[in-house]
Amino acid sequence: MNSLKLFNSLGRCLQEFEPLEPGHIRLYTCGPTVYDRIHIGNLRTFVFEDLLRRTLRFFGYRVTQAMNLTDVEDKIIAAALEADVDIGTFTAPHVASFFDDLTTLRIERVEHYPRATEHVAEMIAMIERLLTAGYAYCADDCVFFRIGADEDYGRLSGIDLDQVRRGERVRSDEYDKEDARDFVLWKGAKEGEPAWPSPWGPGRPGWHIECSAMSQKYLGKTFDIHCGGVDNLFPHHENEIAQSESANCCPLARYWLHSEHLTVDGEKMSKSLGNCYTLGDLLDRGLSARSIRYLLASVHYRQQLDFTFDKLAAADRALKRIDDMRFRLAHEVEKEIDPGPLDRAAGRFENAFATALADDLNTAGALGAVFTFVHTVNGFIDQGLPPGGRTRVHAALDRADQVLAVLDTGDWAGAAESGGGLSDVEIDALVAARSEARATRDFAAADRIRDQLSEAGVVVEDAPGGSRWKRG
């Protein structure tokens, strides 16, 4: 079996992966803040995490994964107040659309989706431990983490807080903190804000503490892998480490994986630039979810991925190459020849695919292996397909698709289903009529039928064994 290597942000190096418990991996992935529809940048990270989860299982591990839903936070509170509804009512549709997007892009459901609002007790308990140990202090109805008490602070991001430029947000901070760099664990409630009772008065948890408390509850004090977008490396993940490790006196996660950002037309996505796409925006333009998943999977997760419509079109064409091979394969008659060469080619593909994945999720390399195999199979189709060849090819592709989840043509949202309303039976009849016309050399009639099918989006191929068709 290939040994899996992953790039650990903690230490910034490629490391051989070893789970804490043999055969079982505990994985925490930072989830969405449910105050709006998520955008394709979020989805890039979620697709990466899905590829990771599937890869771990591909290599035989059992995976227990938790992804948090941040359902209480300043923007949510402000928006709910604006809409004059409670935060649960406000976030519900965004939670629903988040899960819809996962389904559309074939991102697997994970074992736990803990919500911040349902784990306030666990967060309070952790904050109390931090207070007792001297890592936190109360001020202004709030509780803050005392960064000065944590000697290790900055280990993950490599940040030197003395060097950090004092930004606007730090200067304008209205709280009465001991040190401007300290971050909030618990926020005292202001008039009209949602609040939970606590030893420090009514309030709500700070952002970072939810991940510390919930990861501990579902995965234990120390777990295997923690993922998120690069932007979370500092301060979010740094602060999670500070909280959890100060409270528990043991490492939080052994491997930290961060996915790079997605840009659009070379620029960071932002609402002011108007380039902030949701999955729905793309589907509305007639783009297929399958091409989107392919594009998101086709660039290594630690590389910035520049999203353009041209690339989506190229992704569409690339997938078509795979589909066309399957189409040819389905129509090919197997011959009584030696199945060895095809079986060995499939084995080489399986090996190359697994090797690429084991190398820090080299999905681009893995897809390269897929296309090399497609080319090889096309050769077998031309030269002669051995008995069992079709099954062998499908077995190899299906195995790869357990990770990629884009190779099958099944039901994909946004995939233009052409055929102009013609049923398969109707198309079969028209193709048969055309074949008859051709047999009697009535090419005018045959071409009329071909034009009719073509207008309906059906492509007729005249092959040596007879005509066949596909929805183009």
Added chain:
RNA sequence: GGCGACGUGGCCAAGUGGUAAGGCGAGGGUCUGCAAAACCCUUAUUCGCCGGUUCGAAUCCGGCCGUCGCCUCCA
């Protein structure tokens, strides 16, 4: 200012010491009644630039140029 990433053919993108995967595009061919579709072939003596290490570098080291990201609640 601090920290980090990247720069490979027309476009995209793998490749971290042994002589450039793969996809898109383009050109040619095969097949065909003609087409279309598909398939096949071709398409980087070279990896931003300049030095260095080495028998050997896209890959390691130094410098320069360029692009991008993060720097307290943005995946």
